Amino acid sequence: MSNFRTFILGLIASFGLPWLFLIVIPVIKYQELTSLPYDKDRDGVEGYYPPATVHGQGQLVYIREGCVQCHTQMIRPTQLALDGWRKGWGQDQEARPSTPVRSNNLRDYFGEKYAPLGMVRSGPDLANYGWRAPERSVIHQMLYAPRTLHDWSNMPAYRHLYKQRERQGPESSNAVKVSTKGDSRYEVVPTAEAEALVDYLLSLKKDYLVPGTAVADSAPGKK
Numbered sequence: 693m694s695n696f697r698t699f700i701l702g703l704i705a706s707f708g709l710p711w712l713f714l715i716v717i718p719v720i721k722y723q724e725l726t727s728l729p730y731d732k733d734r735d736g737v738e739g740y741y742p743p744a745t746v747h748g749q750g751q752l753v754y755i756r757e758g759c760v761q762c763h764t765q766m767i768r769p770t771q772l773a774l775d776g777w778r779k780g781w782g783q784d785q786e787a788r789p790s791t792p793v794r795s796n797n798l799r800d801y802f803g804e805k806y807a808p809l810g811m812v813r814s815g816p817d818l819a820n821y822g823w824r825a826p827e828r829s830v831i832h833q834m835l836y837a838p839r840t841l842h843d844w845s846n847m848p849a850y851r852h853l854y855k856q857r858e859r860q861g862p863e864s865s866n867a868v869k870v871s872t873k874g875d876s877r878y879e880v881v882p883t884a885e886a887e888a889l890v891d892y893l894l895s896l897k898k899d900y901l902v903p904g905t906a907v908a909d910s911a912p913g914k915k
Protein backbone atom coordinates (compact mmCIF):
# COMPACT_ATOMS: atom_id res chain seq x y z
CA MET A 693 0.00 0.00 0.00
CA SER A 694 2.79 2.42 0.93
CA ASN A 695 4.36 1.61 -2.41
CA PHE A 696 1.22 2.76 -4.10
CA ARG A 697 1.28 6.04 -2.17
CA THR A 698 4.90 6.63 -3.11
CA PHE A 699 4.00 5.89 -6.71
CA ILE A 700 1.18 8.46 -6.74
CA LEU A 701 3.34 11.06 -5.01
CA GLY A 702 6.08 10.36 -7.53
CA LEU A 703 3.64 10.88 -10.38
CA ILE A 704 2.48 14.19 -8.93
CA ALA A 705 6.06 15.34 -8.46
CA SER A 706 7.16 14.35 -11.96
CA PHE A 707 4.19 15.66 -13.92
CA GLY A 708 2.33 18.01 -11.62
CA LEU A 709 5.20 20.28 -10.62
CA PRO A 710 6.51 20.92 -14.16
CA TRP A 711 2.90 21.54 -15.26
CA LEU A 712 2.47 24.04 -12.46
CA PHE A 713 5.74 25.89 -13.02
CA LEU A 714 5.98 25.70 -16.79
CA ILE A 715 2.34 26.15 -17.74
CA VAL A 716 -0.04 27.28 -15.02
CA ILE A 717 2.08 30.00 -13.40
CA PRO A 718 3.33 31.55 -16.69
CA VAL A 719 -0.24 31.58 -18.07
CA ILE A 720 -1.52 33.35 -14.96
CA LYS A 721 1.37 35.82 -15.14
CA TYR A 722 0.68 36.46 -18.81
CA GLN A 723 -3.00 37.11 -18.19
CA GLU A 724 -2.17 39.68 -15.55
CA LEU A 725 0.06 41.67 -17.90
CA THR A 726 -0.93 45.19 -18.80
CA SER A 727 0.78 47.66 -21.08
CA LEU A 728 3.18 50.05 -19.37
CA PRO A 729 3.15 53.83 -19.78
CA TYR A 730 6.31 55.54 -21.01
CA ASP A 731 7.68 58.41 -18.99
CA LYS A 732 8.28 61.29 -21.41
CA ASP A 733 11.21 62.74 -19.42
CA ARG A 734 12.98 59.51 -18.67
CA ASP A 735 12.31 57.53 -21.86
CA GLY A 736 11.91 60.35 -24.34
CA VAL A 737 8.87 58.59 -25.77
CA GLU A 738 5.17 59.09 -25.21
CA GLY A 739 2.39 56.53 -25.08
CA TYR A 740 2.38 52.92 -23.96
CA TYR A 741 4.73 49.97 -24.28
CA PRO A 742 4.35 47.93 -26.39
CA PRO A 743 3.07 50.63 -28.74
CA ALA A 744 1.67 48.32 -31.42
CA THR A 745 0.63 44.75 -31.79
CA VAL A 746 1.05 42.46 -34.78
CA HIS A 747 -1.26 42.09 -37.79
CA GLY A 748 -3.74 39.46 -36.57
CA GLN A 749 -5.13 38.18 -39.90
CA GLY A 750 -1.65 37.71 -41.28
CA GLN A 751 -0.60 35.87 -38.17
CA LEU A 752 -3.28 33.25 -38.86
CA VAL A 753 -1.82 32.69 -42.34
CA TYR A 754 1.67 32.45 -40.81
CA ILE A 755 0.48 29.79 -38.38
CA ARG A 756 -1.53 27.85 -40.93
CA GLU A 757 1.34 27.75 -43.41
CA GLY A 758 3.69 26.34 -40.78
CA CYS A 759 6.28 29.11 -41.03
CA VAL A 760 6.84 28.55 -37.32
CA GLN A 761 8.50 25.22 -38.11
CA CYS A 762 11.59 26.99 -39.38
CA HIS A 763 11.42 30.49 -37.94
CA THR A 764 11.55 31.63 -34.34
CA GLN A 765 10.30 34.94 -33.02
CA MET A 766 12.20 35.10 -29.83
CA ILE A 767 15.62 36.36 -28.89
CA ARG A 768 16.59 34.64 -25.70
CA PRO A 769 18.03 36.50 -22.73
CA THR A 770 21.78 36.12 -22.45
CA GLN A 771 23.08 33.90 -19.68
CA LEU A 772 26.03 34.57 -17.40
CA ALA A 773 26.43 38.05 -18.86
CA LEU A 774 27.88 36.58 -22.07
CA ASP A 775 26.50 39.41 -24.12
CA GLY A 776 28.62 39.08 -27.22
CA TRP A 777 27.15 35.92 -28.67
CA ARG A 778 23.91 37.51 -29.69
CA LYS A 779 25.41 40.37 -31.66
CA GLY A 780 23.41 40.66 -34.82
CA TRP A 781 20.89 38.02 -33.70
CA GLY A 782 17.58 38.54 -35.36
CA GLN A 783 18.88 41.20 -37.68
CA ASP A 784 19.56 41.19 -41.37
CA GLN A 785 21.18 38.12 -42.84
CA GLU A 786 23.49 39.90 -45.20
CA ALA A 787 24.40 43.15 -43.53
CA ARG A 788 24.79 41.68 -40.04
CA PRO A 789 25.04 44.98 -38.16
CA SER A 790 27.00 44.66 -34.97
CA THR A 791 24.48 46.47 -32.79
CA PRO A 792 22.89 43.95 -30.45
CA VAL A 793 19.13 43.74 -30.35
CA ARG A 794 17.60 43.27 -26.95
CA SER A 795 16.22 39.95 -25.83
CA ASN A 796 12.46 39.52 -25.77
CA ASN A 797 10.21 39.56 -22.75
CA LEU A 798 6.60 38.55 -22.09
CA ARG A 799 5.19 41.99 -22.87
CA ASP A 800 6.59 41.94 -26.39
CA TYR A 801 3.80 39.49 -27.27
CA PHE A 802 1.13 41.56 -25.60
CA GLY A 803 -2.15 41.67 -27.51
CA GLU A 804 -1.26 38.75 -29.78
CA LYS A 805 -3.76 35.95 -29.97
CA TYR A 806 -0.95 33.43 -30.35
CA ALA A 807 2.75 33.81 -29.82
CA PRO A 808 4.48 31.75 -32.51
CA LEU A 809 7.81 31.56 -30.68
CA GLY A 810 9.04 28.60 -32.70
CA MET A 811 11.64 26.06 -31.68
CA VAL A 812 13.88 25.54 -34.70
CA ARG A 813 16.00 28.24 -36.24
CA SER A 814 16.39 26.80 -39.75
CA GLY A 815 15.61 30.25 -41.09
CA PRO A 816 16.48 33.58 -39.49
CA ASP A 817 14.70 34.78 -36.38
CA LEU A 818 11.83 37.05 -37.41
CA ALA A 819 11.18 38.83 -34.08
CA ASN A 820 12.34 42.15 -35.55
CA TYR A 821 11.90 41.47 -39.23
CA GLY A 822 9.69 44.55 -39.64
CA TRP A 823 12.69 46.83 -39.08
CA ARG A 824 14.95 45.25 -41.63
CA ALA A 825 12.40 44.11 -44.21
CA PRO A 826 12.96 45.10 -47.82
CA GLU A 827 10.20 46.59 -49.96
CA ARG A 828 6.86 44.82 -50.06
CA SER A 829 7.39 43.59 -53.59
CA VAL A 830 10.67 41.91 -52.62
CA ILE A 831 8.97 40.07 -49.75
CA HIS A 832 6.32 38.82 -52.17
CA GLN A 833 9.03 37.68 -54.55
CA MET A 834 10.73 35.80 -51.71
CA LEU A 835 7.52 34.05 -50.70
CA TYR A 836 6.68 33.17 -54.29
CA ALA A 837 10.12 32.04 -55.40
CA PRO A 838 12.77 32.20 -52.63
CA ARG A 839 15.57 31.06 -54.93
CA THR A 840 15.23 34.02 -57.22
CA LEU A 841 16.75 36.04 -54.35
CA HIS A 842 19.15 33.49 -52.80
CA ASP A 843 20.06 30.53 -54.96
CA TRP A 844 21.08 28.61 -51.80
CA SER A 845 17.76 29.14 -50.06
CA ASN A 846 15.93 26.13 -48.69
CA MET A 847 12.86 28.10 -47.82
CA PRO A 848 9.80 26.54 -49.50
CA ALA A 849 7.94 28.50 -52.20
CA TYR A 850 4.43 29.54 -51.21
CA ARG A 851 2.97 29.76 -54.71
CA HIS A 852 -0.51 28.81 -53.60
CA LEU A 853 -0.76 32.23 -51.95
CA TYR A 854 -0.46 33.86 -55.40
CA LYS A 855 -2.36 33.57 -58.60
CA GLN A 856 -1.17 33.64 -62.15
CA ARG A 857 -3.58 35.41 -64.41
CA GLU A 858 -3.79 36.82 -67.87
CA ARG A 859 -2.77 40.44 -68.01
CA GLN A 860 -5.44 43.05 -68.35
CA GLY A 861 -3.50 45.63 -70.34
CA PRO A 862 -0.29 46.91 -68.71
CA GLU A 863 1.28 45.03 -65.81
CA SER A 864 -0.59 45.45 -62.50
CA SER A 865 1.15 47.58 -59.93
CA ASN A 866 1.20 44.71 -57.43
CA ALA A 867 2.47 42.05 -59.86
CA VAL A 868 5.26 39.93 -58.37
CA LYS A 869 8.59 40.39 -60.12
CA VAL A 870 9.10 36.86 -61.38
CA SER A 871 9.23 35.52 -64.87
CA THR A 872 6.14 33.79 -66.16
CA LYS A 873 8.19 31.48 -68.37
CA GLY A 874 8.83 34.25 -70.85
CA ASP A 875 5.15 34.59 -71.57
CA SER A 876 4.34 38.25 -71.14
CA ARG A 877 0.62 37.65 -71.44
CA TYR A 878 0.59 36.46 -67.84
CA GLU A 879 1.41 37.99 -64.48
CA VAL A 880 1.56 36.75 -60.89
CA VAL A 881 -0.40 38.68 -58.29
CA PRO A 882 -0.69 38.19 -54.51
CA THR A 883 -3.96 36.95 -53.01
CA ALA A 884 -5.48 38.74 -50.01
CA GLU A 885 -3.84 36.13 -47.78
CA ALA A 886 -0.40 36.87 -49.18
CA GLU A 887 -0.96 40.57 -48.57
CA ALA A 888 -2.06 39.86 -44.98
CA LEU A 889 1.01 37.68 -44.44
CA VAL A 890 3.29 40.46 -45.64
CA ASP A 891 1.47 42.98 -43.42
CA TYR A 892 2.11 40.62 -40.54
CA LEU A 893 5.82 40.25 -41.36
CA LEU A 894 6.14 44.03 -41.55
CA SER A 895 4.47 44.38 -38.17
CA LEU A 896 7.09 42.24 -36.43
CA LYS A 897 9.00 44.79 -34.37
CA LYS A 898 9.54 43.26 -31.00
CA ASP A 899 12.27 45.40 -29.61
CA TYR A 900 10.43 48.56 -28.75
CA LEU A 901 12.04 50.53 -26.00
CA VAL A 902 11.12 49.09 -22.58
CA PRO A 903 10.11 51.87 -20.17
CA GLY A 904 12.92 52.62 -17.79
CA THR A 905 15.77 51.20 -19.89
CA ALA A 906 18.50 53.06 -21.73
CA VAL A 907 17.55 54.34 -25.17
CA ALA A 908 20.67 52.70 -26.64
CA ASP A 909 19.19 49.25 -25.98
CA SER A 910 16.53 49.58 -28.60
CA ALA A 911 16.84 48.75 -32.27
CA PRO A 912 18.91 50.93 -34.60
CA GLY A 913 16.97 53.46 -36.55
CA LYS A 914 14.81 54.36 -33.58
CA LYS A 915 15.26 56.76 -30.77
Ligand code: HEC
Nearest residue numbers: 757758759762784785814815816838842845846847848850
Ligand atom coordinates in the same frame (compact mmCIF):
# COMPACT_ATOMS: atom_id res chain seq x y z
C1 HEC B 1 11.80 24.66 -44.37
C2 HEC B 1 12.07 25.81 -43.55
C3 HEC B 1 11.32 27.11 -43.81
C4 HEC B 1 9.96 27.35 -43.79
C5 HEC B 1 8.84 26.33 -43.55
C6 HEC B 1 9.80 28.76 -43.99
N1 HEC B 1 11.01 29.36 -44.12
FE1 HEC B 1 11.34 31.36 -44.30
N2 HEC B 1 13.35 31.02 -44.51
C7 HEC B 1 13.95 29.79 -44.40
C8 HEC B 1 15.38 29.94 -44.63
C9 HEC B 1 16.41 28.83 -44.61
C10 HEC B 1 15.59 31.32 -44.88
C11 HEC B 1 16.95 32.00 -45.22
C12 HEC B 1 17.22 31.90 -46.68
C13 HEC B 1 16.48 32.92 -47.50
O1 HEC B 1 16.50 34.11 -47.16
O2 HEC B 1 15.88 32.51 -48.49
C14 HEC B 1 14.30 31.97 -44.78
C15 HEC B 1 14.09 33.34 -44.93
C16 HEC B 1 12.90 33.97 -44.64
C17 HEC B 1 12.73 35.41 -44.56
C18 HEC B 1 13.81 36.45 -44.74
C19 HEC B 1 14.44 36.66 -43.39
C20 HEC B 1 15.50 37.71 -43.33
O3 HEC B 1 16.07 37.87 -42.27
O4 HEC B 1 15.79 38.34 -44.36
C21 HEC B 1 11.41 35.63 -44.28
C22 HEC B 1 10.72 36.97 -44.08
C23 HEC B 1 10.76 34.34 -44.22
N3 HEC B 1 11.69 33.36 -44.44
C24 HEC B 1 9.41 34.18 -43.99
C25 HEC B 1 8.77 32.95 -44.01
C26 HEC B 1 7.33 32.78 -43.98
C27 HEC B 1 6.33 33.91 -43.91
C28 HEC B 1 7.09 31.45 -44.03
C29 HEC B 1 5.75 30.75 -44.08
C30 HEC B 1 4.84 31.18 -45.13
C31 HEC B 1 8.39 30.76 -44.05
N4 HEC B 1 9.38 31.70 -44.06
C32 HEC B 1 8.56 29.39 -44.04
C33 HEC B 1 13.35 28.60 -44.10
C34 HEC B 1 11.98 28.40 -44.02
